[in-house]
Amino acid sequence: MDLTTLRATVKLHVGLTHSHANVLRAADSLVRLLYRISEGMALRDAIRQEAGDWLSGKQADSWLHQDDCHVIGQRFSPACYIAEAMPASLYLAWKYHDDFSAGIIANTMCGGDNCHRGAVVGSLLAASNGIETTW
Template identity: 65%
Template sequence: KKAEGWVGQPDEHVVGERFSPACYIAEAMPASLYLAWKYHEDFVGGLVANANVGGDNCHRGVVVGAILGLACGVPAEWSGALRVPPPR
């Protein structure tokens, strides 16, 4: 419930002030879960928001991307350029 009040705030503020942009799991996992929750219907928006927050965005991106990919599916324009695209 507390996170619902954070949705209107900039992601940089929430991740940077409420959690931490650091790579340590104690900070990275809650920040990853928050971004996945906030962008649960927007795969691209969630990954772009994660990248824009800065800090250790590559490790958070693995978690955010996996959760949002499962929830939303990976857009064809993102997976179609892979050497071996995933089965549809």
């Protein structure tokens, strides 16, 4: 399926239950990210290209030395509100771009509504790295 058709399909599907503009924008960003990764683009490059309006690479890099629970808890709310949850998810995907297990475990340890973030973090890391057989 081409990206234009895929984006329209996702918008229609998500819009059935979540028609808020920011939710639709997040869903569109996620589908574009996953599409680019499926084409072979590196995860961080995909975030730069397709989700820079949610989180800049420069911003994410400046937080890499901080504890994850500080970034998700102080910089971003651990709640499910999409304006905070999407950039928080992208931050974890950025930080753990090459380690599926570390990324999903870090997300869980940050608490809050981690299942929402986990769907984004897990899908991006799995698309980029695959999933280890231990999972």
